[in-house]
Amino acid sequence: MMLEPTEEQALLRDMVSRFLADHVPTDVAGRGSLPLADWRALGDLGVLALAVPEAAGGLGGGPGEIAIVAEAFGRAAAMGPLAECAVLCACLIADGGDQASASKWIGAITSGQAIVAYGGPGEGLGDLTVQRAGEGWILNGERRLVRHGAGAGAFIVALDDAPHLLLIEAATPGVAILPYALADGEQAALVRFDAVEVACEARLQVTPTRRRRVIAMTQLAITAEMIGLMQTLYEATVDHVRQRRQFGVAIGSFQVVQHRVARLFILLEQSRSLLLRAISADDDAFATAVTEAFAYVADAALRLAQDATQLHGGMGVTEDLLVGRGHRRLLVLSHLFGGAIAARAKLAA
Amino acid sequence: MSLALPPEALRFRDEVRAFLDEHLSADLRRGAALTSGVFAEPDIARPWQAILETRGWLVYHWPVAAGGPGWSRVQRWIFEKECAEAGAPALPGMGLKLVGPVLYSFGDDAQKADYLPRLRSGEDFWAQGFSEPGSGSDLASLRTRAVRDGDDYLVTGQKIWTTQAHHANRLFALVRTNPEAKPQAGISFLLIDMASPGVTVRPILSASGDHELNEVFLDAVRVPVANRIGEEGQGWTIAKFLLENERGGSSFGPGLVADLRRLLDATGPLKGELATRAIRLSLDARALETTELRTAIELDAGAPPTPRSLITKLVASEIRQGIDELAVDAFGPAGLQLPAERPFYGPGMPAPIGPQAAQPAAARYLNSRAWTIFGGTSEIQLTLIAKAAVGL
Ligand SMILES: Cc1cc2nc3c(=O)[nH]c(=O)nc-3n(C[C@H](O)[C@H](O)[C@H](O)COP(=O)(O)OP(=O)(O)OC[C@H]3O[C@@H](n4cnc5c(N)ncnc54)[C@H](O)[C@@H]3O)c2cc1C
Numbered sequence: 001m002m003l004e005p006t007e008e009q010a011l012l013r014d015m016v017s018r019f020l021a022d023h024v025p026t027d028v029a030g031r032g033s034l035p036l037a038d039w040r041a042l043g044d045l046g047v048l049a050l051a052v053p054e055a056a057g058g059l060g061g062g063p064g065e066i067a068i069v070a071e072a073f074g075r076a077a078a079m080g081p082l083a084e085c086a087v088l089c090a091c092l093i094a095d096g097g098d099q100a101s102a103s104k105w106i107g108a109i110t111s112g113q114a115i116v117a118y119g120g121p122g123e124g125l126g127d128l129t130v131q132r133a134g135e136g137w138i139l140n141g142e143r144r145l146v147r148h149g150a151g152a153g154a155f156i157v158a159l160d161d162a163p164h165l166l167l168i169e170a171a172t173p174g175v176a177i178l179p180y181a182l183a184d185g186e187q188a189a190l191v192r193f194d195a196v197e198v199a200c201e202a203r204l205q206v207t208p209t210r211r212r213r214v215i216a217m218t219q220l221a222i223t224a225e226m227i228g229l230m231q232t233l234y235e236a237t238v239d240h241v242r243q244r245r246q247f248g249v250a251i252g253s254f255q256v257v258q259h260r261v262a263r264l265f266i267l268l269e270q271s272r273s274l275l276l277r278a279i280s281a282d283d284d285a286f287a288t289a290v291t292e293a294f295a296y297v298a299d300a301a302l303r304l305a306q307d308a309t310q311l312h313g314g315m316g317v318t319e320d321l322l323v324g325r326g327h328r329r330l331l332v333l334s335h336l337f338g339g340a341i342a343a344r345a346k347l348a349a
Numbered sequence: 350m351s352l353a354l355p356p357e358a359l360r361f362r363d364e365v366r367a368f369l370d371e372h373l374s375a376d377l378r379r380g381a382a383l384t385s386g387v388f389a390e391p392d393i394a395r396p397w398q399a400i401l402e403t404r405g406w407l408v409y410h411w412p413v414a415a416g417g418p419g420w421s422r423v424q425r426w427i428f429e430k431e432c433a434e435a436g437a438p439a440l441p442g443m444g445l446k447l448v449g450p451v452l453y454s455f456g457d458d459a460q461k462a463d464y465l466p467r468l469r470s471g472e473d474f475w476a477q478g479f480s481e482p483g484s485g486s487d488l489a490s491l492r493t494r495a496v497r498d499g500d501d502y503l504v505t506g507q508k509i510w511t512t513q514a515h516h517a518n519r520l521f522a523l524v525r526t527n528p529e530a531k532p533q534a535g536i537s538f539l540l541i542d543m544a545s546p547g548v549t550v551r552p553i554l555s556a557s558g559d560h561e562l563n564e565v566f567l568d569a570v571r572v573p574v575a576n577r578i579g580e581e582g583q584g585w586t587i588a589k590f591l592l593e594n595e596r597g598g599s600s601f602g603p604g605l606v607a608d609l610r611r612l613l614d615a616t617g618p619l620k621g622e623l624a625t626r627a628i629r630l631s632l633d634a635r636a637l638e639t640t641e642l643r644t645a646i647e648l649d650a651g652a653p654p655t656p657r658s659l660i661t662k663l664v665a666s667e668i669r670q671g672i673d674e675l676a677v678d679a680f681g682p683a684g685l686q687l688p689a690e691r692p693f694y695g696p697g698m699p700a701p702i703g704p705q706a707a708q709p710a711a712a713r714y715l716n717s718r719a720w721t722i723f724g725g726t727s728e729i730q731l732t733l734i735a736k737a738a739v740g741l
Contacts (some may be wrong), residue, residue: 027482079696100403124681124703144702180702183687183711190702191530245485256728313726314562315512317555317719324556328715331677332685341622341678 002278005068013068016047020076029077030325032185033148036112039080043112051087051217054093056106063279063286067224071220074228077245077326079186081115081148083221089116089156096204101167105154116167117152117190119143120160120215122338128159128193130166137203139196140172141165149189149334150179156204157193165204165211171184172196184329216290219337220278223294226301226333227271233308233326234264240312251311252291260307267300288347295343298334305330352642362427369435372400381438382611383693383705386561387719390436390692391516393665397438397623398471405506410599414459415453417467418433422645430603430638431535436611439604441513443474444468446598451538455579455587464519464540476514478522478541479588481507486729488523489532489585490508493567495524495539497574502526502539504570514563518543520536520580523565523588526581526639531732536584540576547571548659555692557715558689579612596658601665602638602643608635615706616679623679629672637664656738663730666720673717676710684714 005013023038034042042048046171049066052058059065071084090109093101108114120130120143128141143149143157152170170177174196177189197225206214241252241261251257276292281289303328309316316323334340380393388394401407410425411417420428445468452464484491493506493741497648504524514520520541527535541548547570553562579587609631613619619627644658675686684704690697693709701708721727735741 053728057508093548122682126684145685178700180699181688182685183715245483246485246490248487248490251486254728256731298392306718310721310726313722314480314719317715317722318562319554319556319558324715327718328556328711331711331714334687335677338681339678345621 002096009064009068012050012065013072015045016042016069016072017075018048019045020072024076024078030079030094030184030322030329032079033187034078040112042080043110046110048082048086048090048112049110052090052094052110055251056102058090058094058106058110061147063217063220066221067275067279070221070224071228072099074225074230075232075295077229077232077322077329079184079329081117083218083225084108084118084147085115085220086102087153088118088214088218091217092156092204092206092211093167094215095210096165096206097167098201100201101204105167105298108153114153115148115151115240116151116154117146117189118158119149119155119157120337126190128157130159130198133197133320135200137164137166137198137339139198141194146189146191147182147186149177149191152177154188155191157191157252163208165206167202167204168193168196168198172198178228181340182332184332185325186332191223197203212287216317217292220275220290222333222336223275223278223290223297224342225267226297226330227275228324229295229333230271230301230304232267233270233305233323233330236321236323236326237264237308237311240315244313257311260311264304264307267304271300271325291343291346294337295340295347296341300344301330302334302340352639352646354423358427358494360425361424362431363537363684365431366435368404368406369431369437372404373397373435373437373718377438378436380692380694381436383390383555384438384557384708385691385693385709387439387723388441388513388561392692393437393438393694394440395471398440402471408449411449411453412445414448416469421484421649423642426600426642426645428604429600433603436607438505442595442695443476443477443512443517443521444473444683446594447477448475449478450593451521451578451592452569452588454590455538455583459575460540460578474513475518475519475521476517476543477563478508478514478520480510482509485510486726488538488572488588488592490566491523491525491536492595493524494524494528495526495537495572497526500574502574502577504539504541504567504572506567508565509562509566510553511563511565512552512561512723514543514565515552515560519567519623520548521578523584526584530582533585534582536588537581538578538584538587539572540568541567541572545572550607555716555719557628557714558687558714559691561716595660599663600638600641601668602634602641605634605665605668605672606631606638611677612676612706613671615677615704619679623675626671626678630668630675633664633668633671634669637668640664644684656734659730659734659738662724663721663734664726666717666727669720670717673710673714676678676707677714680704680710682706687711699717 049058050061054060093105126142126144130137157166174194176192179189182188245253274296278289278293308323381694408417481491495502495504525535526537547568549566551564552560686702
């Protein structure tokens with residue numbers, strides 16, 4: 001048993017944290033994705049290759065490493081296509097793509113040159129149908145929440161009821177990309193597929209077990225990012241209640257304020273425990289442990305953001321402070337993959 | 350014992366309903382339904398204000414002597430309920446609900462004659478200058494100074510969180526006229542012309558991207574002494590009167606009941622825990638509108654004001670937040686969109702992802718966090734309730 005990160009993990013954390021501290025000053029934090037140049041610089045540092053297996057040219061990092069990087073992003077309120085692109089899509093292509101797509105996309109993703117975005121199935125995410133056509137398929141329908149889809153070079157779409165995962169280049173005829181802004185300031189896209197011809201090689205051959213694991217890794221990254229951001233909002237709130245004076249005293253001296261902040265401390269500690277539990281889970285238990293962590297943290301994160309806002313008073317609802325922007329970010333992260341509600345329903349089923 | 354409305358109240362309700370059917374246009378309804386902030390913006394509010402004024406119902410909550418229609422509390426409740434059900438715009442309250450009653454209760458004849466007609470016609474748009482950077486919950490610590498200079502005051506200081514000050518031509522403000530007196534006793538209530546030299550308004554963007562809030566800087570602004578309401582040092586008493594109106598002057602329940610119904614119309618039937626949350630919220634909202642009706646009936650019967658009215662703003666703010674959070678959850682992925690363009694009913698709005706009603710959901714969620722902060726935070730309100738209503 002070891003609760004502290006290994007020496008290598010600590011180095012990784014310090015490197016990413018330092019990079020983000022330099023490139024994402026507080027006044028730009030939480031406003032939108034990192035500029036492409038910074039994304040590439042992260043690629044040069046190896047951060048984007050972390051989740052990719054060594055056999056595919058990546059660094060073969062596990063849940064611990066992925067959580068460390070994602071948490072550092074949350075801590076700095078830095079944003080970018082980390083979870084869906086550098087973890088999910090990169091791993092799916094590495095696992096199930098043919099030689100050509102692997103060589104075209106993996107290097108491009110891990111170096112930060114290209115983004116591959118994910119259009120998964122789920123309630124409200126749009127319908128997609130696929131029909132066999134000769135050697136390949138014809139794809140019709142849409143995916144409504146494709147994060148970072150506006151600038152993506154390709155998409156991986158998962159179908160509602162078929163085991164297919166398809167890798168489709170953005171420039172393919174029949175693909176229409178409608179960009180729109182999410183609450184956290186990032187660009188997403190609604191992607192329409194209108195009689196898109198998909199060749200047989202576009203199919204990613206990923207076993208269901210592996211696919212479940214990679215999706216769980218992605219949710220783990222999102223969970224860790226939420227925890228990093230929770231920590232940042234928590235600290236900002238503690239600072240604020242120490243410094244803000246009303247009625248001649250620091251508002252942190254009022255018992256109701258103390259109790260409220262104490263609850264935030266509890267939420268954060270409980271969240272960390274479930275994250276650590278997921279990181280430590282055996283392969284068999286990993287996916288469920290991640291769902292549990294995500295279900296708890298997605299809920300806790302929003303409660304924490306709401307109380308952080310409340311304790312900041314008027315300042316908490318503005319765009320000027322990181323609290324307000326962090327709240328927006330947590331609103332989005334906590335609702336991905338169906339949010340806490342879908343995760344709870346899955347656990348209850 | 351019964352809350353059932355008597356026949357004459359039902360006739361009144363039908364009259365209001367018929368009026369709303371005829372005069373509340375589809376455009377106004379749509380504008381109101383797609384408003385993301387606390388109050389309607391002027392493009393929606395002005396025409397609706399004019400329609401109500403023509404009918405004589407704009408200042409429905411004012412006494413006859415001040416130009417109101419002389420309605421009972423129950424009639425006001427019915428009117429508010431019908432407006433909410435019909436989806437009428439929420440008119441900004443700073444003028445009609447806040448400074449209006451102050452003017453007719455504390456103003457002199459010249460002030461009433463000067464300001465009340467312009468307030469009603471919409472020529473004057475008011476903003477509320479109470480809060481300051483260092484004085485929010487502890488309002489009595491405010492520092493904006495008003496120094497006497499002949500027949501004028503010279504006012505210097507900073508106000509913050511001033512809702513819709515960028516639309517306003519008038520500001521009512523609490524200022525310190527006597528720094529020596531006890532904090533509450535040194536405060537006066539002034540009416541300030543926003544066009545005066547020395548007034549600067551700077552926007553504050555909300556996390557939602559909406560522009561509702563502002564900072565107002567006052568730099569040696571010349572304000573005639575004739576623009577003071579009441580006596581020097583009476584500002585705190587007037588402010589307390591005003592804050593009571595802000596927190597409990599009109600009913601919140603009907604609007605919440607109607608908003609929840611409209612949300613469920615847009616989402617369709619909910620399942621699982623979402624359905625349970627919707628039921629809880631509707632019970633909360635029904636209870637609140639009933640509490641408000643009950644209080645109205647009592648007051649009409651001549652009972653003294655009850656401290657029960659202290660709870661309405663607090664309860665309403667929590668239901669409001671519950672509904673807006675439910676909306677984001679119920680709309681699913683479509684609840685996460687947040688375009689930068691405004692207003693949501695404007696021609697420049699991009700096509701919505703999912704149903705139209707989902708487009709402002711995230712903005713509303715973020716904005717409604719302010720409900721437990723403005724007009725007295727929930728923490729401050731709870732302390733007040735514990736003291737005044739519970740007697741602790
Ligand atoms: C959307 C919006 C619109 C507004 N519009 C206007 C307007 O038009 N005009 C205007 O004048 N003002 C306006 N306000 C300001 C509003 O009245 C203040 O924000 C409010 O009074 C709280 O003050 P504050 O923001 O300084 O928070 P603070 O008073 O600093 O409070 C911060 C936190 O400390 C807590 N706290 C403070 N004192 C105590 C205590 N004694 N015990 C326990 N907890 C305590 C509070 O509850 C809160 O959680 C608006 C605010 C918002 C958010």
